Amino acid sequence: MSKVGETLSTEDQREDADAAERLARSTGAPIPRSRPVPFPIQFWRSAIGKKWAMAVSGIALLGFVLVHMIGNLKVFLGKTEINTYAHWLRTLGQPALPYTVVLWALRVGLTIAFVVHIVAAAQLTRMNHRARPQRYQSKRDYVAANYASRTMRWTGIIVGLFVIFHLLDLTWGQLSPHFVRGDPYDNMYLSFQRVWVAGVYIVANIALGIHIFHGAWSMFQSLGWNNPRYNRWRRYFATGFAGLIIVGNCSMPLLITTGAVSR
Amino acid sequence: MKVTLRVWRQPGPNARGAFETHELDDLSPDMSFLEMFDVLNEQLIAEGKEPVAFDHDCREGICGSCAMMINGRAHGPERGTATCQLHLRKFADGAHITVEPWRAAAFPIIRDLCVDRAAFDRIIEAGGYITVTTGSAPEANLTPVPKAVSDAAMDAAACIGCGACVAACPNGAAQLFTAAKLQHLNLLPQGQPERWERVVHMVDEMERWFGSCTMHGECEAACPKEISIDFIALMNRDYIKAQFKQRRLAGQHA
Amino acid sequence: MTEYALDAKTPDGPIAEQWDEHKFAVKLVNPSNRRKFRVVVVGSGLAGASAAATLGELGYQVTMITFHDTPRRAHSIAAQGGINAAKNYRNDGDSVYRLFYDTVKGGDYRSREANVYRLAQLSVNIIDQCVAQGVPFAREYGGLLDNRSFGGAQVSRTFYARGQTGQQLLLGAYQALLRQVHLGTVTLYHRTEMLDVVLHEGRAVGVVTRDLITGDVRSHTGHAVVLATGGYGNVFFLSTNAKQSNVTAIWRAHRRGALMANPCYTQIHPTCIPASDDFQSKLTLMSESLRNDGRIWVPDQLDDPRAPDQVPAADRDYFLERRYPAFGNLVPRDVASRAAKREVDAGRGVGPLKNGVFLDFSDATARLGRDVIEERYGNLFQMYERITGEDPYTVPMRIYPAVHYTMGGLWVDYNLMSTIPGLYVLGEANFSDHGANRLGASALMQGLADGYFVLPATISDYLAPLLGTDPVPTDHQVFQDAEAQVAEQVRALLDVHGSRSVDYFHRELGHVLWENCGMERSQASLEKALAEIPALREEFHKDVRVLGDGESLNQSLEKAGRVADFLEFGELLCRDALHREESCGGHFRVEHQTEDGEALRDDEHFAYVGAWEYTGDDAHPNLHKEALEFETVHLAQRSYK
Numbered sequence A: 001m002s003k004v005g006e007t008l009s010t011e012d013q014r015e016d017a018d019a020a021e022r023l024a025r026s027t028g029a030p031i032p033r034s035r036p037v038p039f040p041i042q043f044w045r046s047a048i049g050k051k052w053a054m055a056v057s058g059i060a061l062l063g064f065v066l067v068h069m070i071g072n073l074k075v076f077l078g079k080t081e082i083n084t085y086a087h088w089l090r091t092l093g094q095p096a097l098p099y100t101v102v103l104w105a106l107r108v109g110l111t112i113a114f115v116v117h118i119v120a121a122a123q124l125t126r127m128n129h130r131a132r133p134q135r136y137q138s139k140r141d142y143v144a145a146n147y148a149s150r151t152m153r154w155t156g157i158i159v160g161l162f163v164i165f166h167l168l169d170l171t172w173g174q175l176s177p178h179f180v181r182g183d184p185y186d187n188m189y190l191s192f193q194r195v196w197v198a199g200v201y202i203v204a205n206i207a208l209g210i211h212i213f214h215g216a217w218s219m220f221q222s223l224g225w226n227n228p229r230y231n232r233w234r235r236y237f238a239t240g241f242a243g244l245i246i247v248g249n250c251s252m253p254l255l256i257t258t259g260a261v262s263r
Numbered sequence B: 001m002k003v004t005l006r007v008w009r010q011p012g013p014n015a016r017g018a019f020e021t022h023e024l025d026d027l028s029p030d031m032s033f034l035e036m037f038d039v040l041n042e043q044l045i046a047e048g049k050e051p052v053a054f055d056h057d058c059r060e061g062i063c064g065s066c067a068m069m070i071n072g073r074a075h076g077p078e079r080g081t082a083t084c085q086l087h088l089r090k091f092a093d094g095a096h097i098t099v100e101p102w103r104a105a106a107f108p109i110i111r112d113l114c115v116d117r118a119a120f121d122r123i124i125e126a127g128g129y130i131t132v133t134t135g136s137a138p139e140a141n142l143t144p145v146p147k148a149v150s151d152a153a154m155d156a157a158a159c160i161g162c163g164a165c166v167a168a169c170p171n172g173a174a175q176l177f178t179a180a181k182l183q184h185l186n187l188l189p190q191g192q193p194e195r196w197e198r199v200v201h202m203v204d205e206m207e208r209w210f211g212s213c214t215m216h217g218e219c220e221a222a223c224p225k226e227i228s229i230d231f232i233a234l235m236n237r238d239y240i241k242a243q244f245k246q247r248r249l250a251g252q253h254a
Numbered sequence C: 001m002t003e004y005a006l007d008a009k010t011p012d013g014p015i016a017e018q019w020d021e022h023k024f025a026v027k028l029v030n031p032s033n034r035r036k037f038r039v040v041v042v043g044s045g046l047a048g049a050s051a052a053a054t055l056g057e058l059g060y061q062v063t064m065i066t067f068h069d070t071p072r073r074a075h076s077i078a079a080q081g082g083i084n085a086a087k088n089y090r091n092d093g094d095s096v097y098r099l100f101y102d103t104v105k106g107g108d109y110r111s112r113e114a115n116v117y118r119l120a121q122l123s124v125n126i127i128d129q130c131v132a133q134g135v136p137f138a139r140e141y142g143g144l145l146d147n148r149s150f151g152g153a154q155v156s157r158t159f160y161a162r163g164q165t166g167q168q169l170l171l172g173a174y175q176a177l178l179r180q181v182h183l184g185t186v187t188l189y190h191r192t193e194m195l196d197v198v199l200h201e202g203r204a205v206g207v208v209t210r211d212l213i214t215g216d217v218r219s220h221t222g223h224a225v226v227l228a229t230g231g232y233g234n235v236f237f238l239s240t241n242a243k244q245s246n247v248t249a250i251w252r253a254h255r256r257g258a259l260m261a262n263p264c265y266t267q268i269h270p271t272c273i274p275a276s277d278d279f280q281s282k283l284t285l286m287s288e289s290l291r292n293d294g295r296i297w298v299p300d301q302l303d304d305p306r307a308p309d310q311v312p313a314a315d316r317d318y319f320l321e322r323r324y325p326a327f328g329n330l331v332p333r334d335v336a337s338r339a340a341k342r343e344v345d346a347g348r349g350v351g352p353l354k355n356g357v358f359l360d361f362s363d364a365t366a367r368l369g370r371d372v373i374e375e376r377y378g379n380l381f382q383m384y385e386r387i388t389g390e391d392p393y394t395v396p397m398r399i400y401p402a403v404h405y406t407m408g409g410l411w412v413d414y415n416l417m418s419t420i421p422g423l424y425v426l427g428e429a430n431f432s433d434h435g436a437n438r439l440g441a442s443a444l445m446q447g448l449a450d451g452y453f454v455l456p457a458t459i460s461d462y463l464a465p466l467l468g469t470d471p472v473p474t475d476h477q478v479f480q481d482a483e484a485q486v487a488e489q490v491r492a493l494l495d496v497h498g499s500r501s502v503d504y505f506h507r508e509l510g511h512v513l514w515e516n517c518g519m520e521r522s523q524a525s526l527e528k529a530l531a532e533i534p535a536l537r538e539e540f541h542k543d544v545r546v547l548g549d550g551e552s553l554n555q556s557l558e559k560a561g562r563v564a565d566f567l568e569f570g571e572l573l574c575r576d577a578l579h580r581e582e583s584c585g586g587h588f589r590v591e592h593q594t595e596d597g598e599a600l601r602d603d604e605h606f607a608y609v610g611a612w613e614y615t616g617d618d619a620h621p622n623l624h625k626e627a628l629e630f631e632t633v634h635l636a637q638r639s640y641k
């Protein structure tokens, strides 16, 4: 558009314009609208889109953790119970589908959920660091942000590392001396004979609980599920879920290692 | 009363800054926090030192100019008040008070406690309005607006654009401001035609400058107008809906 | 010296048709040619923002200048009560004519009928416009707009958005403005202070500004210049205005030849929170509605040691109810203010500094119950409690009058053009519509009428003939000279190296004006002020201390420039007050009052607008008069007995 008696600087429009350049600002240059790109990419580019993805993957992970816990708790019902369960998992879908296909499908889905969740978390974390390059120089006094919300990254990373350790321990067995494929019952008992392993499990699952305590509340906001009538239930849900996971998952290493229950 | 003040001094946008400590005697507890700075500045000028630069105008908690990080809290210890509405009677005699400017990449420091919040204007520019050419407006009572709705819109519209939400947010996110400005318009019937375009443009612009929201809720606690983070959820919902919508049809209802 | 005809250019014909007639008479600029014109708008308040937005919509190129960090912070944001409009939604007999009539009468017959009628007409469109923009006005359960009655009007015509009407209206205009910024028609300069108007061949062709962050002195050129820079109440130092409100823009224009009209008309608001100590930096307004249920009194005996609730009714003087039995506590602003002042001057003031009177709700609470009071005034009580630390439910409020609004301003004709061709003045900065006294909820109405509807319709009349001419380039001599002057003024302030802070002088000036040219003025007091102000100004330029440099943000430097102008303007204010040998609205001369302290107008000699011309010598400005005819509303004395 032709301008009369005006020349405009669009310095400040640059992403990398530094503080001083931003201040030397004369607006009027239209904000460049980002080129429309295919929906999923555009959506993923936005932080809100990533949070949505995190929430969805988060739900998948929550679902897995819950089911997985229930399954594992059968360990207290005895060897046959849990091993039939483990076997059932592998034969799931038969005869319609061949052996372990469904299980693999679930595994793939789970892996995708983890990857999406972690990549989004990493990218958002970087974005937030860029948003405040210089930290506050005096002590912050938080009012609303709780321990859980401020440690999401760390509890998340702990859980992530744990999963790797956990797979090496009970799925592929590299870390447990007397590992026997397809016999989770014994694997678990033997593995938990080592106090430090039990320790790792307990720490990791407490971290997971804390992670969920905030996550399972926050995801409702991210998904835009907000209704004054039910809002307080979001808090109850998250707290309950977190508590359940901590108690359930920690009970196994605890009771088994201390010998409270034995084969 | 007596106060020991640690104030951030910084000569310019790209200069290094540091805290400076000042003792202030015989202040009156009825004094406002900014009046304490007036006194400090008079004192400094008398000593031939440059006064502390800080933004202020209405001193009634409505213009949104004043902006101070007081003892680690945006706008200080009292809930639902801007810095200018804070009075010394809220502090103990002999208190130690540390004051910093807002800190965010999008709020570069101009000097001392003054920051540039122009990035907020950019978010509004991007779509924070209802397009109505002067003169073309229909009769005001043509569209009834349920009282509950207009009250909710007003709750959001109360935002004074102070930036405390960004300052308080551990992620330097402007979610509360943007959600407030957005929902004010998106809740009203008048705002429907541009609803989906508006949310996409405002959010995209916001994310060019600010961090992302992980639901810490600090913004709500710091907001002088106590604007609720529920509006953030509503904004997320509108954004997700708008993205999933067929763009050509953006503008239709629900 | 130039002779000004002071032609108001009011169209003739029946008052109800004048505006339409006029709109038809003005020259137009066709849509495709509008982008060839650039208009410089200074001030982003209701008037400035709405004007810039609308001009942008029309297709003009606009430069918007404000010293705030964003247009939304303009002082208009602070307006609380509401905005009037003759919608007659209450079916209580309101009409354009009644609003017009009330405004002329309320203005104590010192305003221009034609302007006021137009204002009343446009009030209706303003509400439509704002509602369409999404301004969340208060509504009833049926979903339609709610109204309240305000400022002693007999009809309910005030639209409001909680206690934040000004904020919501300004945000509406601000959003419209930023839409234009986005579309590229408006260029926004924030933290940029306008310091001079530039003239070329007698026409306004641009302004000189100082970038408050970098200190750069720059010029902005245009085919026309619009000032919407607000009121000058801060000349009194303590007022309800925002700290940065000032007279600089219009004063510099005045020095360039624009006439200053009725500077002495100052509105004092009776219900403000009294100063708590000498550090007080500004006064806070409490809505007038409080007087509906609160009773105003002071103890009979001097410095009564008893707590207010211990003082028996017998020892209380409800002085308003005593003096004005008919209206009691609801007498108009100026009457209530003067009465309170009299008590305080007599040493019967209450509070630590004995500088207030009680506004007591105990009777109302007893009568209506605490809940009703809370529901009516809850937020005001909370505000009061926050500021004073006292709980108004138990301890009576302390109130005292404070400067609130200034009716005077640059003289403008029916087109809102000042005596400098091409220089338009909008909003509180002009003198136009309120006469000697403004009714509550009318300033917002005027600002928006000027900006949304009047200027956009009238400016083309001036621009059309300029089609094809380029704006004067900023490297032209006239700009260079003006820039040099401004730079010089700035340097001079930095070079004084005196011993006293800027605020010191501002407080002194405020004190002189408040004592001698405040609620009550007398020949003696005004002459006293006229002797003191020049002396103070002299001292200022010899002894002010402005530290720091001119190349970065320097707030005391900004203040210094504004106070320097206040020191010149204050003198003119007193001269105007001295010359106006009558009492009317916001101007009360003790020499001219009825035996019961009522203002006494002198329509025979003073039914005119007093417009002052700058002569270079502050002691001898020239007075020009615009006679006021009242053909529609007939002159009458008001009485509240």
Ligand SMILES: Cc1cc2nc3c(=O)[nH]c(=O)nc-3n(C[C@H](O)[C@H](O)[C@H](O)COP(=O)(O)OP(=O)(O)OC[C@H]3O[C@@H](n4cnc5c(N)ncnc54)[C@H](O)[C@@H]3O)c2cc1C
Pocket: C042, C043, C044, C045, C046, C047, C048, C065, C066, C067, C068, C071, C073, C074, C075, C076, C077, C078, C079, C080, C081, C082, C083, C165, C166, C192, C193, C194, C195, C228, C229, C230, C231, C240, C241, C242, C245, C246, C248, C249, C285, C404, C405, C426, C427, C428, C429, C440, C441, C442, C443, C444, C445, C447
């Ligand atoms: C506490 C309070 C309550 C009020 N309540 C009401 C009410 O309920 N109803 C009502 O009708 N009225 C009310 N008023 C009056 C009303 O608010 C004002 O008269 C009106 O807002 C003036 O608007 P404006 O656009 O003319 O000027 P302002 O809103 O004052 O805007 C002035 C603008 O000019 C800019 N500016 C000034 N000088 C310069 C310069 N040199 N360079 C660059 N920019 C400059 C400023 O940045 C500012 O943006 C109230 C006033 C106060 C103080």
Ligand code: HEM
Pocket: A051, A052, A054, A055, A056, A058, A059, A061, A062, A065, A117, A118, A121, A122, A124, A152, A153, A155, A156, A157, A159, A160, A161, A208, A211, A212, A214, A215, A216, A218, A219, A220, A222, A223, B213, B214, B215
């Ligand atoms: C089974 C394990 C996990 C579960 C059940 C889980 C669940 C969740 C949920 C529900 C959220 C809330 C998402 C939202 O607010 O929208 C969340 C957030 C988060 N997760 Fe996980 N997560 C798990 C593992 C991880 C891992 C391995 C990481 C890796 C670092 C991680 C990092 C994060 C972070 C940083 C957040 C906060 C991000 C935000 O709220 O914006 N999580 N998690």
Ligand code: HEM
Pocket: A065, A068, A072, A086, A103, A107, A159, A163, A166, A167, A170, A171, A182, A184, A187, A188, A201, A205, A208, A249, A250, A252, A253
């Ligand atoms: C005390 C707690 C836990 C116990 C006792 C436990 C036990 C086990 C066992 C026995 C297996 C092997 C199953 C098989 O091979 O048939 C397994 C697999 C697995 N566990 Fe856990 N687990 C626990 C907690 C967790 C947690 C918190 C997570 C994730 C956050 C997790 C993730 C997985 C994964 C991804 C697998 C592989 C699944 C597969 O191969 O199909 N586990 N777990």
Ligand code: SF4
Pocket: B158, B159, B160, B161, B162, B163, B164, B165, B166, B176, B177, B180, B219, B222, B223, B224, B225, B226, B227
């Ligand atoms: S949302 Fe609250 S904190 Fe944020 S800018 Fe608006 S008023 Fe300030």
Ligand code: F3S
Pocket: B168, B169, B170, B171, B172, B173, B174, B175, B176, B212, B213, B214, B215, B216, B217, B218, B219, B220, B229, B232
């Ligand atoms: S504090 Fe920050 S993380 Fe979200 S909820 Fe508020 S913006």
Ligand code: FES
Pocket: B055, B056, B057, B058, B059, B060, B061, B062, B063, B064, B065, B066, B082, B083, B084, B085, B160
């Ligand atoms: S100074 Fe206006 S909000 Fe604090």
